[in-house]
Amino acid sequence: MPQNVLSFEALLRSAEHSAVHLEMRDSYGVDEEADEFSEFKQGHRLDPDDRTSWWRPWLDLIQEITARGVVVRRARIVSEPVTDYIRYEHHHTFTNVVAGERVRWLPRRRTADLALPGTDFWLIDEKLVRFNHFSGDGAVTEPEQTDDPQVAKLCASAFEAVWERGIPHEEYEIH
Template structure:
């Protein structure tokens, strides 16, 4: 769920918003119910948009409609975790909202200098770090415009993006 800091950064964004996810499991509160439902066999019907559309997708659609390029890359271990299967199964919703999404098998990221935390970077300047505990629960956020950190994040993201597989071509292993 976006925070007020995130909301402010995405609202002020003028060109690009990119997100790098590097964990195989997340345990954020707002996904506990949907993940449990998915594990019990529930799957969204892509044709029934009203059943899966949610505020996050409104925000992404509005952001993209302002001309902002929104890209998300996920570095994943293979074989993938159950949680990654859940993410992959639901990513069609992100794509429907206008996000571009790619997947990079972790074995293809070994020589990339990566930051220690997941992040969003807005206009290659503002970084919104996402901090997580070992169990995947959220430990909060941090925002910085440190130029060295921004350069690291932008370079890491672009390298991951160039190697990653578009969502519609990535096959779960």
């Protein structure tokens, strides 16, 4: 990771009032999820009552920062019909919600008139942006971080536009 980019843990712990995340890919190739995604494709589903089986330590971190009053929102732009990966994400999102995240989904066809950054990002307190870059097959590559006020403003505007149109997780039906 480049020297000036905070780890996810440090980034989220630095939040004082808000952390928003915009996801725009239909598939990710994140190594940490490979086994779980494979199991999902074979029919395995999380047990809502078995919290020890959920994604740790991520959800513990979300619970920690939301308990401090930080509002964590995630918006996902998805193509329809959705990919197997998005089906996997959608199934697991109930754990994010239980941990304290607010999540919305927006069909890509409803984004044509929105100005969006070219890649996924986290925006912390409307001033610090971490861009998450991925290779063509969805593998994580070098992230980038900036506190440029114009970039933060663009990301805040893009996120709010998606959030406003987005469908709350509890209401979004997979197509």
